[in-house]
Amino acid sequence: MAVVHSRFAPLDLPEKDIFSFIFERNRPICTENHTIFQDADTDKAYSYADVRRLAQGFGQGLKAKFQWRNGEVLSLFAANSIDIPAVMLGALWAGGIFSPINPGYTVGELVNQLNDSRPRAIVTQLQLLETVKESLNIAKMSKTIIILLGDERDPTGRVPHFTSVRNISGSTRYQPAKVDPKNDTALLVYSSGTTGKPKGVKLSHYNVTSNISQLQPGDQEYLTWNGSKTCGDIPLPKSGCGDRVLVCAPLFHIYGLTKSIINPLYTGTTAIVMVRFEIEKWCALVQKHSITFSYLVPPIVLLLCKHPVVSSYDLSSIRMANSGAAPLSQGMIESCLKRTGIRVKQSYGMTETCPTVFNQTWDDWNNPIGSAGQLLPNVEAKICPPSISEIPTASDDLEPEGLPQGEVGELYVRGPNVFLGYHNNPIATADCLSPTGWYRTGDVGYIDARRTLFITDRVKELIKYNGFQVAPAELEGYLLDHPLVNNCAVVGIQSEALSTEVPMAYIILKSGAKAANKEQAESIIQWLNSRVAGHKKLRGGIKFVSEIPKSASGKILRRVLKEWAKAEGSKGSAMGAEVVRARL
Known part of the structure; x- marks a missing residue:
């Protein structure tokens, strides 16, 4: 399976500027006086x-x-x-x-x-x-x-x-x-900068309008201004109401720009806009406005699974939610559904793809649970051997042959929503974007027989233990199932004794758990180690913390955690409680 094509029929994508x-x-998508944006605090609309x-x-x-x-x-x-x-x-x-x-x-x-x-x-x-x-x-x-x-x-x-x-x-x-829709930049959105200084991602009018169009089949078509469409056993909005989207993602991020500004205008849905996310306020707004849809990130889904205040509110109006920015485990999706009744589907993308390239459709949101969905119309993808370098360089082959179906490797994509290049940075552009339009994502995963994507990790985040590659996200998925763990992050640290990288976990305990101690840490380590292969064991140990550093889009800032680990290694336990190492 060299190149994967979408199961959707190709779309005739309009070459228009975003305003037009x-x-x-x-024909109008809604009435002229229909509310599109409403302030969550003041109700100004x-x-x-x-x-x-x-x-x-x-x-x-x-x-x-x-x-x-x-x-x-x-x-x-x-x-x-x-x-x-x-x-x-x-x-x-x-x-x-x-x-x-x-x-x-x-x-x-x-x-x-x-x-x-x-x-x-x-x-x-x-x-x-x-x-x-x-x-x-x-x-x-x-x-x-x-x-x-x-x-x-x-x-x-x-x-x-x-x-x-x-x-x-x-x-x-x-x-x-x-304007020239295909070649003129419409949005200049800076990447998160977790691997260095932020880079300006140039997105054309055509990039943006293409991605909005690509998301209609099986997804955005079910969000309407008058609540007239659904699929399967997913209920319609309550009688007399259209779909209402609760916006909690930052609008400076591509996820917020396209999903929370352009999508509501294109579909005619009403967007209730929060200044910032707070779990109790989010729940209260869902209940007050009979919210039917919301774009989430994994930390919010985790709160829906575990925060006690969630049980005090009626969230039954939500027909569907979409999570992006990082992969969700099957356990977390099932836990959220069981506790709240909220269906959480996933999509995959990044700023450079405006942002979506894979997406779970409404009628396929739980088949299989935990996937990032299927390729959007007009997009091609392939899974290739991971590059030797963790950060793309011009010496890398940007057009390698694809691996057979089901094999794990690095994802490459090509399509009308792939960016023009980085602003004032032709070297960085050449490092990841081939002359024929293939974009090296830096993400690791596989595509199954249904052409469904599963993301396992980032190339640069893979922990290399004695030649084996260990995915932090996999270990985090296990740890989040532990009854004492509220949140966590795993990074690779260098072991002088073993002369290799080893996995280490930063853990936030659930409220109500006993004060963090060595016995607790050893118990969690042994619990995890009994569930994974030998090379994935937490040889770097555990450290209990009060917060996990994350970007505005909800991604774990592993670079910051590695700096913490390095500082702890040179200064003892200066960062707080001691690191408890594994007993193997």
Whole structure:
């Protein structure tokens, strides 16, 4: 099985800019006054018509006040807000590139991204204004490029709100920009940077609209503004209601941008937008709004399985949930279903694929449980021998032959949703994207006879024990089934005694468990070691911690954990409780 093709028929993908793709359609997807975005805290809402009007007005304002030109960057440095869709679409209407930034960044981190993208304007919130001003000063950029969004205005009146950036002259000369959908960048989204400085991923209009279209068959087609469609035994929304999506993913991430902004506008569903995720608030909002769908990440699914507050709320309105960012174990999916009744399907992708390439359909969400689903229409994939180098380099073969069906290896994909390349970084682009469009994902897994993908780990995260490769995610899946373990992360540490890498686990105990002690650690180690092959045993031991460092998208920051382990090795137990080693 060299190259795998989708079981779905190829789609005739439109070559349109994102604004036209959403708003200029043969027939309306919903009524003009239908609510698309609603603030979870204030209940302030924007209708389909509101978003289009605000976006066009802002786009015209950018041309009138900033003399906006095609290809100029508009950065966003803000927490989740229902103003973001209009700001993003307004920038695209004007021919701009929309580039979101993590609002949790420090001044130094923000400066790095500003220096790389060099935005023509930056949109932020009042509470982040001083951080932006300081960063612009260091980057030697004018503070006159700042624009605000949200309910708070600048008390000095010097920084305009996005609703006041408009064409006050009434001139009709400001028309939507003409763009080349396949070759012009629409989104400049920076990767998480877990393997170094973040890289700007260039996504074209065609990349984005293709992925939205690819997700319709068997998935997004069941999310409707009037609650009119379902499949199998999955219930329709309650009578008189359409689908309502609870947005808890950060909108600066590709997962949030496409799933929580563009998808609702394209399908007509109502998105209830949280500023940030909190488990009890999430549950309360599901109950209050009769939420039918939500995009999740594994840490949230884990909370649904284990947090005591979940039992206090009625979550039965949820028809389906989708988890991305990292693989879920079969045990966790089954536990979530048993406790909450929530079906959790999975999808697989990354920023470079806009983001989805494999997806479980609604009628196949539990067949088999734990898979990342099937290949989207118009996408090709192959499993190849893992590269010798853990970080892609130009010397690697980017077009290797595929392995036979069922064998584990590194995933390569090619399709209309694969990115254009990295901004200002042709070397990094050449390291992972072949001349014929094959993208080396860096993820390890296999594809079965049903053309279903199972991800087992990342190439760079594999632990190499005496020549054997050990997948941290597999060991984490086992540990999460232990009755005392609330959360965990496994990394490889260098053993001087064995002259090889060995697996080590960082563990958060469940509330109510006895205080962490050596006997507990040894018990967990022996419990795990009895369930795995010899080369997978926790020879690096266990350390109990109060938190596991994770990125905004929910991925474990193994680099940080390895730094902790290195510091502990050189300074004893400076990081806290001692590491308990395995008795083998």
